[in-house]
Amino acid sequence: MSNDVLNNLLKEYEQKKMKAEIEAENKKEILYDKIPRLRKIDNEINSYAILVTKNILNKNNESLSDFSSKMQSLKQEKENILRENNIDVSYLKPSYSCNLCNDTGYIQKDNYRSEMCSCLKQKLLDISFNKSNMSNLNVENFANFNENLFSDEPNASKYKFNISPREKIKKIRDKSIEFVKNFDNPDYKNLLFTGNTGLGKTFLSNCIANEVLKMGKTVLYQTAPVLLENIIDFKLSKQKYNSENINKSVLEADLLIIDDLGTESLNSMKLSELFTIINTRILNLNHKITKTIISTNLNINEIFSKYEERIGSRIAGYYDIYCFFGDDIRFKNR
Ligand SMILES: [Zn+2]
Known part of the structure; x- marks a missing residue:
């Protein structure tokens, strides 16, 4: 901010x-x-x-x-x-x-x-949700996606995959485009991007956000620590109006991007909020189709052990899981 x-x-x-x-x-x-x-x-x-x-x-x-x-x-x-x-x-x-x-x-x-004051926090939240977090949107789009930043040499012992990082990222890009095209299809799954930092998870999320915004839908982007912290803050401050507002935007945004899951400090309140968010959005309990993208450094086994079983099983069942691997591309010329 x-x-x-x-x-x-x-x-x-x-x-x-x-x-x-x-x-x-x-x-x-x-x-x-x-x-x-x-x-x-x-x-x-x-x-x-x-x-x-x-x-x-x-x-x-x-x-x-x-x-x-x-x-x-x-x-x-x-x-x-x-x-x-x-x-x-x-x-x-x-x-x-x-x-x-x-x-x-x-x-x-x-x-x-x-x-x-909570009124100012709320205003900052509104701005941070839709502007500053996605300020790179004009740069981070599919047109600027450059798979050549990823090595085209398979290295099974290093990456534990038989295909090259480039081949893999192209597959994930294609799946991301498919995700956008099938956005309104309730049977089409959500996305879990897993892998180390610097492999393009946020970049690809922003590419998708761009396309979804062009479709006139609402996109809400937040990192897991800030998202959960804010929800709890407002709940505890007993400001019914602000708290409801935040909950509503988190649960009802057409696309919610939760970045950096796993970097937040956890407690039982946050676990239960996280479950509510994931579950409500999967089941489309708001009577509208909502999709979620989660990106995380954790793999699915780690998600099961760090979070509750019910969170792990929702993600395993309702998310397409894509594993990013390769070398950090952040310092390479795009
Ligand atoms: Zn105030």
Whole structure:
């Protein structure tokens, strides 16, 4: 996630916040004109607040209780006036779009720590899902796929396969194209790309994403650690709206790409979320056809031992498994 994205969002927040505060200020002025006593009360409250601060700074504690009772009676009078005029106290407060952070994007925690508000997290998530993670889409497409980066020499003892890495990657590319063509066929399986880093798993996933986007479908790309972390974060924050939103996009995106499965730190909550995602999407429980691509360094046996049996068996049964092998192509000229 680039800093520009965050900075731009924070600028938007600042403008939103300012707008809400100016609107509140205007409403207050209109009310002051109607009920001049309110302006007087507010001015008095403000000057008392300044006096109290001064006295605290000068360690003059004696007069403090005096001030506080005066403040109290002024506030009471203000409340009474508002009530008599049928005005809710909240009417004079700025109406922020997020009541948690007052449109600052951050929440103050204890010890003066601040934490990113869930509303900002959600915005970043939306952007990261569909933009920054797939920013290479104009480069990473089938037209730019270069099988010549892969060795054409079979080496059974090194790779444990009888065919060359080039022959293998061409097969996987063809299967990927077939996957796109059969996207709407519910009987056509999902994809599991397994193999070491630097063998083109993400590249091929992006090639597919490109084609699927061209078909006007939604694509959601995320690494397993970020995906699971975010889902749990929102669940625990008890923000029903955000949590439901994220769940909905993860479960209902036409194509979900889960990259780097196996690099996340696991716990039982994450395991159960992962199962829900995989299972819901396989069974098309959302009454629509959804496909999933998982890429991982783990082989299917390792998936069975690292994850629950039910996750392993769903993948083994409903995913076409393609093994990437060869030498790291990341440093070769494309
Ligand atoms: Zn917020």
